Amino acid sequence: MLQLDNLSRSFDGGKTFAVDGVSLTLQPGVLGLIGHNGAGKTTLMQMLATLIKPTRGRLLLEGQDIVAQPEAMRRRLGYLPQDFGVYANLTALELLQYFAALKGVRDPARLRRLLEQVNLHEHAHRQAASFSGGMRQRLGIAQALLNDPDVLVVDEPTAGLDPEERLRFRQLLSEIGFRKLVIVSTHIVSDVENMATHLAILNRGRLSAYETPDTLLQRASGQVWAGELDAADYEARRGAWQVLHAQRDRQGSVRVRVAQAHAPFEGAQTSPPSLEEALMALRYARPEGVAA
Numbered sequence: 001m002l003q004l005d006n007l008s009r010s011f012d013g014g015k016t017f018a019v020d021g022v023s024l025t026l027q028p029g030v031l032g033l034i035g036h037n038g039a040g041k042t043t044l045m046q047m048l049a050t051l052i053k054p055t056r057g058r059l060l061l062e063g064q065d066i067v068a069q070p071e072a073m074r075r076r077l078g079y080l081p082q083d084f085g086v087y088a089n090l091t092a093l094e095l096l097q098y099f100a101a102l103k104g105v106r107d108p109a110r111l112r113r114l115l116e117q118v119n120l121h122e123h124a125h126r127q128a129a130s131f132s133g134g135m136r137q138r139l140g141i142a143q144a145l146l147n148d149p150d151v152l153v154v155d156e157p158t159a160g161l162d163p164e165e166r167l168r169f170r171q172l173l174s175e176i177g178f179r180k181l182v183i184v185s186t187h188i189v190s191d192v193e194n195m196a197t198h199l200a201i202l203n204r205g206r207l208s209a210y211e212t213p214d215t216l217l218q219r220a221s222g223q224v225w226a227g228e229l230d231a232a233d234y235e236a237r238r239g240a241w242q243v244l245h246a247q248r249d250r251q252g253s254v255r256v257r258v259a260q261a262h263a264p265f266e267g268a269q270t271s272p273p274s275l276e277e278a279l280m281a282l283r284y285a286r287p288e289g290v291a292a
């Protein structure tokens with residue numbers, strides 16, 4: 001449906017590339033675009049949203065070149081940028097009415113349905129400026145869905161949300177992904193763990209992996225070890241390991257999880273990895289959980 005062909009973007013006349021030769025063929029579902037800060041996620045998403053043009057490469061929506069004809073994409077696109085602001089004096093409904101007028105959407109019933117879909121219908125007449133971060137993001141999604149888009153692009157949507165809001169927001173994107181192509185960028189793996197049908201890992205502008213979460217988990221299977229050892233022993237040996245998690249207990253021993261191909265110490269057992277651990281074990285991410 002959406003094809004990225006050697007997509008590249010430089011901001012300094014071709015000396016360095018923020019996005020460098022990314023090729024992907026995307027179908028409906030949720031794509032989690034994972035990368036550390038500065039990896040090129042926003043630049044990639046802005047190209048998809050036709051806000052900036054690629055330096056090289058092509059972007060095709062059902063075969064149509066959307067760099068040459070951005071309108072073809074804009075009609076079918078919903079976009080929630082990283083910094084979706086709300087206008088202080090407008091209520092949630094007024095804000096949607098405003099964007100609906102800009103997008104040429106004339107059906108008032110649709111605005112009510114969208115507020116229901118994002119679970120804000122009981123707050124339709126409240127000023128959006130008084131909303132929590134999660135409510136604002138959900139309003140942002142309602143705005144992005146106004147034109148019933150086929151492609152929904154959402155940039156770092158859960159930054160600043162509390163755990164309950166994160167969960168609700170993920171469920172919402174997951175449901176949309178049953179029928180549409182949803183592209184969600186994040187540097188927090190757990191944000192997309194339960195909803196992504198595919199993951200694309202961006203590392204300094206380059207695509208280092210494009211796989212299903214299950215495939216990544218399978219590839220990392222047997223490479224994560226768990227066990228307990230004496231604190232002094234742990235301190236002496238930890239420098240040689242890729243430690244995923246370490247927790248000291250009151251008795252002075254340390255429960256540890258380590259990523260490597262063979263047992264790090266006697267008594268360590270292989271343990272099923274989380275997706276974040278799998279990315280670290282496969283060297284797609286740094287120990288602090290940020291994709292490298």
Ligand SMILES: Nc1ncnc2c1ncn2[C@@H]1O[C@H](COP(=O)(O)OP(=O)(O)OP(=O)(O)O)[C@@H](O)[C@H]1O
Pocket residue numbers: 011018035036037038039040041042043044187
């Ligand atoms: N308008 C610009 N002018 C110059 N350099 C830019 C511009 N936009 C992005 N860059 C550079 O391109 C690289 C990728 O930035 P980008 O914002 O796409 O990364 P990101 O993965 O979205 O990071 P973050 O998670 O921090 O938003 C960075 O080195 C950034 O400094």
